[in-house]
Amino acid sequence: MEKPQVNVTSAASGHGEKEEGAGGAVILFFILGLVGSLLVGWVLFPQLLYSKKRQPVDFNHDKHMELVSDGCESCHFFRPDGTYSGVPQLAQCIQCHEEPNGEDPEEVKFVEEYVKKEREVPWLVYSRQPACVFFSHAAHVKMAKMDCVTCHGPIGESTSLKVYQANRITGYSRDIWGENMLGVKRKSWDRMKMDDCAECHAGAHVNPGSVQTQKDGCFVCHK
Amino acid sequence: MKIDRRCFLSFIVGGAAGTALSPLPWKITDDLSIWSQNWPWTPVPPAGETSFVTSTCTLCPGGCGISVRKVDERAVKVEGLKGHPVNDGGLCILGLAAAQLLYAPTRVRGPLKKVDGAWREISWADAIKEIAAKLADLRAKGQPQSVAWISESDRGTTAELCKRFLTVYGSPNYFRTPSIQDAYETALYLTQGQRAMAGFDVAQADFVLSFSSGLIEGWGSPAYMFRARNAMRQNGGRISQVEPRLSKTAAKADQWVPIKPGTEGALALGLVHVIIAEGLYRKNFIDSRSTGFDALKQIAGASYAPEAVSRLTGIEAKTIVDLAKAFAGAKKPLAVCGRGSGRIPGGLQEVLAVHCLNALTGSINQPGGVIAVPEPEYIDWPEPEMDAVASRGVQQPRLDGAGRDGFPLARYLLNRLPEAQTAGASAPVQALFVSGANPVYSLADTQAVAKAFSKVPLIVSLSSYMDETAAMAHYILPSHAHLERYEDVPAALGFPKPILGLSKPAVKPAFKTKYVGDMVIALAKAMGGPVAEAFGWESYEACLKQTLGNAWDTLVKNGYVVDAKFKPGEFETPSQKFEFNNPALAKLPAYAAQRAPGDEKSFPLTLIPYDTMRLASGPIGSPPFLVKALEETVLQQNTALVDVNPATAKDLGLSEGSAAVLSTPKGSARVKVHLFDGIMPGLVALPRGLGHTAYDKYLAGKGVNTNALISPVEDPGSGFEAGWGIRANLTRA
Numbered sequence: 034m035e036k037p038q039v040n041v042t043s044a045a046s047g048h049g050e051k052e053e054g055a056g057g058a059v060i061l062f063f064i065l066g067l068v069g070s071l072l073v074g075w076v077l078f079p080q081l082l083y084s085k086k087r088q089p090v091d092f093n094h095d096k097h098m099e100l101v102s103d104g105c106e107s108c109h110f111f112r113p114d115g116t117y118s119g120v121p122q123l124a125q126c127i128q129c130h131e132e133p134n135g136e137d138p139e140e141v142k143f144v145e146e147y148v149k150k151e152r153e154v155p156w157l158v159y160s161r162q163p164a165c166v167f168f169s170h171a172a173h174v175k176m177a178k179m180d181c182v183t184c185h186g187p188i189g190e191s192t193s194l195k196v197y198q199a200n201r202i203t204g205y206s207r208d209i210w211g212e213n214m215l216g217v218k219r220k221s222w223d224r225m226k227m228d229d230c231a232e233c234h235a236g237a238h239v240n241p242g243s244v245q246t247q248k249d250g251c252f253v254c255h256k
Numbered sequence: 257m258k259i260d261r262r263c264f265l266s267f268i269v270g271g272a273a274g275t276a277l278s279p280l281p282w283k284i285t286d287d288l289s290i291w292s293q294n295w296p297w298t299p300v301p302p303a304g305e306t307s308f309v310t311s312t313c314t315l316c317p318g319g320c321g322i323s324v325r326k327v328d329e330r331a332v333k334v335e336g337l338k339g340h341p342v343n344d345g346g347l348c349i350l351g352l353a354a355a356q357l358l359y360a361p362t363r364v365r366g367p368l369k370k371v372d373g374a375w376r377e378i379s380w381a382d383a384i385k386e387i388a389a390k391l392a393d394l395r396a397k398g399q400p401q402s403v404a405w406i407s408e409s410d411r412g413t414t415a416e417l418c419k420r421f422l423t424v425y426g427s428p429n430y431f432r433t434p435s436i437q438d439a440y441e442t443a444l445y446l447t448q449g450q451r452a453m454a455g456f457d458v459a460q461a462d463f464v465l466s467f468s469s470g471l472i473e474g475w476g477s478p479a480y481m482f483r484a485r486n487a488m489r490q491n492g493g494r495i496s497q498v499e500p501r502l503s504k505t506a507a508k509a510d511q512w513v514p515i516k517p518g519t520e521g522a523l524a525l526g527l528v529h530v531i532i533a534e535g536l537y538r539k540n541f542i543d544s545r546s547t548g549f550d551a552l553k554q555i556a557g558a559s560y561a562p563e564a565v566s567r568l569t570g571i572e573a574k575t576i577v578d579l580a581k582a583f584a585g586a587k588k589p590l591a592v593c594g595r596g597s598g599r600i601p602g603g604l605q606e607v608l609a610v611h612c613l614n615a616l617t618g619s620i621n622q623p624g625g626v627i628a629v630p631e632p633e634y635i636d637w638p639e640p641e642m643d644a645v646a647s648r649g650v651q652q653p654r655l656d657g658a659g660r661d662g663f664p665l666a667r668y669l670l671n672r673l674p675e676a677q678t679a680g681a682s683a684p685v686q687a688l689f690v691s692g693a694n695p696v697y698s699l700a701d702t703q704a705v706a707k708a709f710s711k712v713p714l715i716v717s718l719s720s721y722m723d724e725t726a727a728m729a730h731y732i733l734p735s736h737a738h739l740e741r742y743e744d745v746p747a748a749l750g751f752p753k754p755i756l757g758l759s760k761p762a763v764k765p766a767f768k769t770k771y772v773g774d775m776v777i778a779l780a781k782a783m784g785g786p787v788a789e790a791f792g793w794e795s796y797e798a799c800l801k802q803t804l805g806n807a808w809d810t811l812v813k814n815g816y817v818v819d820a821k822f823k824p825g826e827f828e829t830p831s832q833k834f835e836f837n838n839p840a841l842a843k844l845p846a847y848a849a850q851r852a853p854g855d856e857k858s859f860p861l862t863l864i865p866y867d868t869m870r871l872a873s874g875p876i877g878s879p880p881f882l883v884k885a886l887e888e889t890v891l892q893q894n895t896a897l898v899d900v901n902p903a904t905a906k907d908l909g910l911s912e913g914s915a916a917v918l919s920t921p922k923g924s925a926r927v928k929v930h931l932f933d934g935i936m937p938g939l940v941a942l943p944r945g946l947g948h949t950a951y952d953k954y955l956a957g958k959g960v961n962t963n964a965l966i967s968p969v970e971d972p973g974s975g976f977e978a979g980w981g982i983r984a985n986l987t988r989a
Contacts, residue, residue, distance in 0.1 A: 059266040060266070062264070062267040063266040063267065065267060065270060066266070066268060066270025066271035066273075070272070070274030070280075073274075073278070073280065074275055074277075074278020074280035075278050078278070078279070078283070082287070114308070163290060163294070164303075202287040202290070203287050205290065216279075216282075
């Protein structure tokens with residue numbers, strides 16, 4: 034029965050000194066935890082989250098833009114029924130590239146690997162959206178008269194294709210969430226999430242939604 | 257410095273704070289939600305280039321134009337073709353769900369041969385060689401007439417090729433599956449002398465009197481009738497539906513007149529009686545364009561006065577008189593018959609009585625009336641050279657007695673075939689081809705049909721699907737599915753104008769299948785001799801292209817050719833008039849309401865099958881989309897529900913959802929009870945199109961096949977199938 038009392042006494046006697054030392058350690062460990070997790074969250078996590086892939090062929094948009102007459106729509110065209118062709122198929126490229134036109138190694142690779150073997154190029158699409166998203170290029174480009182740059186940025190001026198960063202969890206490109214890990218954007222083409230669609234739709238007071246109800250609704254975009 | 261528990265906790269708190277201030281939790285939450293949408297087992301259609309193919313639906317004789325949406329080489333959606341004269345963008349649920357049929361697990365993927373009760377794969381060449389050898393055998397024995405062919409249609413190049421094959425081979429036994437077309441064609445021929453199909457200008461009528469016809473439940477060309485009915489109602493037209501059960505058509509009509517089932521013909525004669533007695537008929541038509549009016553007066557004499565008809569039909573005499581006045585008083589009245597979707601021809605006199613109603617009001621070959629649409633005449637092949645065996649064979653009487661002594665008016669009486677096959681000591685059908693039909697499921701008394709078919713030594717099914725008839729066959733030579741082939745669609749059932757459609761392949765055949773037309777040509781070539789000589793075409797496509805001639809390009813582009821300026825022809829009877837009476841009509845027995853077979857004591861109720869748009873009851877089984885769309889009051893899990901009037905149910909001690917046993921003289925089945933005020937007391941109604949034993953798990957074993965419970969009833973005048981129901985009993989299970 035005496036023992037607890039002794040303990041209490043000894044603890045009381047060394048109270049002040051222990052408190053000081055422990056307090057420093059507590060703060061230190063707090064800072065360690067804080068800084069460590071910030072580093073993990075800001076530096077390590079993005080490195081782990083995204084894989085880096087090169088495009089199968091390094092395409093030069095700028096060079097092609099000089100040669101075509103109709104801007105982006107020369108290759109990324111609308112079909113007669115109004116549907117959008119998206120990324121060009123091999124059949125389109127072959128019209129000019131049945132044989133290499135120059136000595137650019139990327140062009141030679143393209144002709145040797147894909148044209149001659151009649152294989153479609155497995156382009157990695159930076160703007161690929163999930164299958165549950167219905168997006169009509171015709172509604173935006175033809176009806177709302179938007180330009181390509183608003184969403185896709187000045188990709189037409191690029192001389193080479195940037196590294197494709199695939200999100201290892203979702204499989205989609207980093208360009209959907211945006212380069213900034215907080216999802217902050219400075220330019221309209223920095224992100225392609227649903228909020229970014231909504232921002233423009235709400236802000237521009239475009240007649241947004243369903244033909245029947247004239248209202249916005251989930252089913253306008255999520256068919 | 258001592259590291260203790262508090263340091264550890266502090267580290268955790270710091271870590272938590274830092275994590276919260278980093279993008280990690282927010283980003284990973286978002287990513288995980290997207291990841292969960294992309295699990296490999298979540299079905300996602302592959303992306304690809306969208307294209308559309310214009311074609312014609314061949315799932316029923318409705319002749320609707322379709323637009324097939326494709327993504328790359330896959331058909332993903334079928335929609336009605338906008339601007340098409342028949343359906344103008346509309347389409348029935350079966351047509352819409354057709355992509356499921358294309359990719360269904362029940363598709364037969366290549367030729368099969370039954371060996372010791374099990375299916376074995378066989379090559380096309382071997383299958384055709386073996387069948388040709390068996391046919392050659394029968395021919396050598398001098399029995400070419402023992403080969404029969406059952407199909408849904410007898411028009412168009414495919415049917416003509418099959419008929420041509422039988423003819424040069426030496427058999428008269430081609431069968432078209434029964435439908436209301438049989439009775440209408442006969443009625444038009446008897447009264448108007450026209451070999452024609454019946455078209456109904458519902459859109460331009462202003463009063464439609466329907467004798468149990470499901471105008472919006474698959475009768476005629478389903479999408480056309482739906483559209484025409486709406487147009488007619490929007491123009492202020494009225495619809496009176498005479499029917500024992502409040503069908504969807506009745507519910508959407510202006511008036512529903514419940515009638516004792518099977519007495520529709522008596523009501524028609526009752527209306528004729530009132531119209532004549534009150535002088536409401538169109539005198540100029542009767543006087544100048546008809547003969548035999550006095551005979552009609554006599555037929556619809558005192559025995560069809562309103563009170564007498566009231567006793568027969570259960571309809572009040574005043575209602576009958578009012579209905580007659582409303583019908584005859586309308587500017588463009590139209591009376592139609594054929595119960596439900598018109599699967600059963602019904603009694604010929606019944607159809608004639610309804611047709612006479614139209615004649616009394618001059619609604620024949622007039623806008624808003626019954627239109628005699630001439631049979632298509634674009635198939636003009638040279639007559640085949642027949643050898644002695646063939647000539648002798650085709651002279652033999654048909655196995656069903658159609659066109660002969662007993663039934664001179666009928667062309668096909670498939671309903672009589674099962675009995676003919678089992679009646680004698682030796683089975684008359686030695687080889688049977690079945691294309692576009694599923695008689696083992698769709699003929700009344702399926703047990704008897706199966707028994708008759710089991711006596712056929714060689715059954716060759718040309719079905720694309722493993723249906724009940726295919727399951728009984730000895731060989732299955734699967735045809736292309738309907739989105740995989742060329743085929744002409746020679747008419748649209750019930751459409752008031754001649755129209756020719758073209759069914760085009762939307763996709764390449766998915767399996768080792770061969771279209772019926774090509775199979776017939778290949779079989780004929782394998783037979784050699786005069787049979788082969790009658791088939792000079794290289795392929796079915798070549799035959800079709802040559803047959804359609806100048807129309808081909810338009811058909812490929814638009815999908816159809818319609819005769820927009822069509823005017824119905826003149827009556828072709830000897831008198832050049834509409835004949836209410838003539839020697840052939842006089843020979844017919846007097847109208848008598850068909851009784852439901854069975855003993856009233858042991859079977860106090862009456863079972864009537866009904867049709868619903870959400871179930872395919874023809875040669876095609878319902879795809880999963882239809883079964884899923886069925887109401888809870890029609891099918892619950894695997895049990896079908898019967899409609900019973902609450903008063904009847906009370907007498908039987910049954911309530912909503914009660915499990916019960918439905919029995920008829922032909923068999924019994926477990927069902928559940930659905931109380932329905934819209935059915936007359938004493939009746940039990942069961943939907944057609946359920947109770948499949950073949951097909952896949954999405955259809956087989958669900959509900960009851962009405963044809964397994966009812967028995968065939970032969971119309972004494974024509975031999976047509978006239979069984980509209982059967983006596984039944986319902987007891988608590």
